[in-house]
Amino acid sequence: MGGSHQEFIRRKGSDTMSSLNIALLGFGTVGKGVYHSIDSHQKRLQEIFQKEVKIVAILVKNLQKHNIPRKDIILTDNFEEILSIQDLDIVVDAIVGTEPGFTYLQKSLKRGCSVVTANKEMFSKHGKELLNLAGQNNVSIGYEATVAGGIPIIQTIRQLLQVNRIEKVEGILNGTSNFILTSMRKNKGTFEQNLIQAQKNGYAEADPTNDIEGFDAYYKGVILSELVYGEKPETTQADCRGISEITSEMIEEADRLDLKFKHIVTISKSDQQINCTVELALVTTEHPFYQVEGVQNAVSINTDLVGNVTLNGPGAGMFPTASAILEDIIQLDRKVAVSPCTRIVEPDYNTKTKWVLFYQGKSINLPSDTSLFHSPTSKIVIVETDDVSGIKELNPSINFFRLKGDYILSKEKVIV
Known part of the structure; x- marks a missing residue:
């Protein structure tokens, strides 16, 4: 040239x-x-x-x-x-x-x-x-386009953190995994069948490992961690839990209880350690991610003043990503500050976690003080505990998933 x-x-x-x-x-x-x-x-x-x-x-x-x-x-x-x-x-x-x-x-x-x-x-x-x-x-x-495509989450966090203090950040940050989970519930079929459909639709790469194993979501979580805390998490992408273990039977069992599987990134800080978890979790009808379907992305931010702010929209694609880039170009011209914000509310470390356990056989072995309820129509037990690994040791064949969102018992659910 x-x-x-x-x-x-x-x-x-x-x-x-x-x-x-x-x-x-x-x-x-x-x-x-x-x-x-x-x-x-x-x-x-x-x-x-x-x-x-x-x-x-x-x-x-x-x-x-x-x-x-x-x-x-x-x-x-x-x-x-x-x-x-x-x-x-x-x-x-x-x-x-x-x-x-x-x-x-x-x-x-x-x-x-x-x-x-x-x-x-x-x-x-x-x-x-x-x-x-x-x-x-x-x-x-x-760098708005690095996290959630067309969703302006970077600028939103910057604006919120001028006064508000962040308590928790959760995100559905990969459209491929969300599409597969949605399609398995709506259209049935196995994980593998729905992955193939995602590839045919152009939502998944020929090698979908980064998406379905959570690595893509983890990279985005790290970026949010540095924005919110000013530091990278101490956990690594080796701690990611992908979605390939999911079965159509689990999807159907959860659906009977008005629960949906979502692949969720959580940014948290405890005992001065910053964590970024990527996991397959179940959300209730009360959770802001319950209606986030298909290839959509979403980010939920809990703050001390405004409360919960949830943004959702297209997380990838030609024009949603281009939109984020153009908005960034405009913000650069306005010289918006890029320094990390650190006004963080420390979480309540005494809060126990609810888990949904899928078990095989006729029964499941649980410590006497952990059962919340189980459904008579399915082999699901929901427990509240800070040590789910102990239950896993008693029941090596169970599958367990974190439960997110308030959950109210209905007449169909029997307290143990």
Whole structure:
């Protein structure tokens, strides 16, 4: 691209001061969404910025697979060409994987460019480092798109934490797993059958491991942990509990009791230890996630003043993610603070946890003081205990799931 690129750079020197210039790293689903959204919303963006918003360059891995959307856009597979553009304002990261994204964003920040990223795995590992680097170079980072697609959870937490104190954060942060659990309940069939359907619909990758085993949700939980607590959790992704163990029989049994399976991330702090758990749990009709279905994501925040705030919406996809990136670009221009907030309410450590136990055979062995009730129509027992592992030792074949939300006994449920 040599000569034509240098000519382009010289030409840009005289006409870029009246525009906001953006380089786009990656031109897959998210990258195309950003490009088309900027194009379709140009009038609104010009009203906000009082100048044109322009994609001036796109970085791709394979030049042969892409066509330049406009002749005045640099299409390159060399990141150094991106850095050499005069009057470059913002670098938008729409690639996946820890590298080369981390290196690219480091160089962008040192170059004096603000950045916006949708790369959850990279940001969960290097977010604090990048935020510190941004501060050192007097630029900013937007990362709304790393957590829940089009749901503005990052900005919401920042605004809430100006006065409110956070008590708990829970999230359904992976649309693939939520789709499979919803489909198993509504359309029946096995886990494997519904996973195949998710892949056919484009909701699951050919290798769905990151989604169904909870790793994708864990990366997002780490990002929220650093935002809320200023630190990463002490737990690791090895503590994730996926959804592949679920059976259609469990789904049906739970449905009889008005319970739904959800794959939930919980961010918590106890005894000065920060935890991020990803687990398959059961929610009651009173829980804010009960109606979150299909590929939707949701985040529930409990605070001391406003109470519970729940946001739900599309967690992925071309335009929801592009929406989060564009909103971040606007917030960067307004110089919204990016420092972590730490106004946290310490939880009640004496609160016991309710668990739903699925058992085989004619009975289940329980300590005398743990049973709450069981249903005469199914092999389910709900217990309240702070030591479910002890029950597991007495009953090696049981499956147990945390119960979230208030649960009121009905006539059909018999107290043990």
